[in-house]
Amino acid sequence: MEFSLKNMGTAAKVASRFVSQTSGKDRDRALMAMAEALLKGTDEIVRANGVDLAEGRAGGLSEPLLERLSLDEGRVRSMAKGLEEIAALPDPLGKGDRWINDQGLEISRVKVPLGVIGMIYESRPNVTADASGLCLKAGNAVILRGGREAVNSNRAIASLIRGALRESGFPEDSVQLLDDPGREATQALMALDDLDVLIPRGGKGLKEAVRVHAKVPVIMTGMGLCHLYVDRSADLGMAVDIAVNAKAQRPSVCNSIETLLVHSEVAPAFLPLLSSAMEEAGVELRGDGRVRSLVSMASATDEDWDTEYLALILSVKMVDSVEEAIDHIDRYGSGHSEAIVTGDYGTSRKFLDQVDASSVYVNASTRFTDGSVFGFGAEMGISTQKLHARGPMGVEHLTTVKYRVLGSGQVRG
Structure with a gap:
């Protein structure tokens, strides 16, 4: 050979x-x-x-x-x-x-x-x-x-x-x-x-x-451990739609999300909406203790934050600030694609400027990271x-x- x-x-x-x-x-x-x-x-x-x-x-x-x-x-x-x-x-x-x-x-x-x-x-x-x-x-x-x-x-x-x-x-x-x-x-x-x-x-x-x-x-x-952060000022309906698309539209590809981070101020209103939509899409949710105190789901371990599932599984973590979300992404992200849903201009700029990834999104799904979408005809990879x-x-x-x-x-x- x-x-x-x-x-x-x-x-x-x-x-x-x-x-x-x-x-x-x-x-x-x-x-x-x-x-x-x-x-x-x-x-x-x-x-x-x-x-x-x-x-x-x-x-x-x-x-x-x-x-x-x-x-x-x-x-x-x-x-x-x-x-x-x-x-x-x-x-x-x-x-x-x-x-x-x-x-x-x-x-x-x-x-x-x-x-x-x-x-x-x-x-x-x-x-x-x-x-x-x-x-x-x-x-x-x-x-x-x-x-x-x-x-x-x-x-x-x-x-x-x-x-x-x-x-x-x-x-x-x-x-x-x-x-x-x-x-x-x-x-x-x-x-x-x-x-x-x-x-x-x-x-x-x-x-x-x-x-x-x-x-x-x-x-x-190729490796994509991608995140979606739902900010305190997010449109929650938009956030649910983006989360379902980014996870469930084609879960086996590298630009699908594996972890969702949600601000504690909107978590009580957002998590029931997320749980219902993800259940309908066939997605298994795994949450940290604060998340599970609000919505019933499987327990997430430290290994979940570091796992590229490439399947209908999504880990969910509650955070208290955009800075905490960025720190989590910095620790576990693969540098592929990261997204925020927010209605606050300053928060969106901070996320765009401080998140270290090849593609960073505001109010859009990570699924758009693709050579054909970006106008390259095709791609060798991300x-x-x-x-x-x-x-x-x-x-x-x-x-x-x-x-x-x-x-x-x-x-x-």
């Missing part, structure tokens, strides 16, 4: 040099061919996904994970539409600025591809299409490592994409799928020195493994770190810069 992966890395390097020299129009043409291939291969993708779903059920995958894994005709159409939207974006390469310094050197700073990107992700096979499209648009090659629970779906999608690349005159190895079973293959990819950057998209376990095994620069994405990229990662974030310097014989004294 090590020898095979090294061959993949070498092939990706060759492919990346080719792709980096193509025009934006040629890359867009290839992206449209990829979208068409997915549409034509819808039945093939859905059949392969059916195998994954059957094996997942037999293996005891939870319903939220099965939901993330599931593909139907509509979701395949969405994948194809995502590729078309990426093709419609401006070419990110070649942009920049130019100046002449005191020595008469003409210096240009231009956007260029990162090179070879390694992508590790779990459960969601649509990422295979999104990541392939984003990397190609930005002039990169990519080696994909999806979760074993989606191996058949990922193989079908990657095969169709590679065929479209070949027919468009691009190297097939611009997109490669590492589908060897076992953790060893994942760890080997983390250490592959042919990669220019590794982008893991998953939960705490993947994050910890990357920290141990990665030998190349990493952009961490970066929860601060260097190079933060928040939804679109094509612009898959580039770096190069300085081109033109002289006329200058030497430095």
Whole structure:
């Protein structure tokens, strides 16, 4: 396997040099061919996904994970539409600025591809299409490592994409799928020195493994321990609607909330409304002692504040100030998305300024943290770190810069 992966890395390097020299129009043409291939291969993708779903059920995958894994005709159409939207974006390469310094050197700073990107992700096979499209648009090659629970779906999608690349005159190895079973293959990819950057998209376990095994620069994405704070001045009807959407609309994704913080002054009026709405949505509530003194629910432990459920479970904590809410978020948050419901301008500004996360919301659901919603066409993931990229990662974030310097014989004294 090590020898095979090294061959993949070498092939990706060759492919990346080719792709980096193509025009934006040629890359867009290839992206449209990829979208068409997915549409034509819808039945093939859905059949392969059916195998994954059957094996997942037999293996005891939870319903939220099965939901993330599931593909139907509509979701395949969405994948194809995502590729078309990426093709419609401006070419990110070649942009920049130019100046002449005191020595008469003409210096240009231009956007260029990162090179070879390694992508590790779990459960969601649509990422295979999104990541392939984003990397190609930005002039990169990519080696994909999806979760074993989606191996058949990922193989079908990657095969169709590679065929479209070949027919468009691009190297097939611009997109490669590492589908060897076992953790060893994942760890080997983390250490592959042919990669220019590794982008893991998953939960705490993947994050910890990357920290141990990665030998190349990493952009961490995917883990979302998100909060909603209901302030003393909140519109309680609005707060209930936002809480239900942020938790229950799609609980298995990283931009759903896991903890709700409520100000003690509005808790007596708000918590019964929340409990009723969440019960109707099928959400299990777990509260601290002060919360349970007002509304009956399961008891929350310290572990709950630090848990990304990715399920219909919500922990609830009472606080006495926005400052206490911010302190809780600072201690337990993952840096993904945080939200406040408030009618007070000063409180909203304090929350926006002091909460340390990639996306901070006032009077809106955290579910909007998404590359397509932000206008990026799709995303590689939501970066929860601060260097190079933060928040939804679109094509612009898959580039770096190069300085081109033109002289006329200058030497430095």
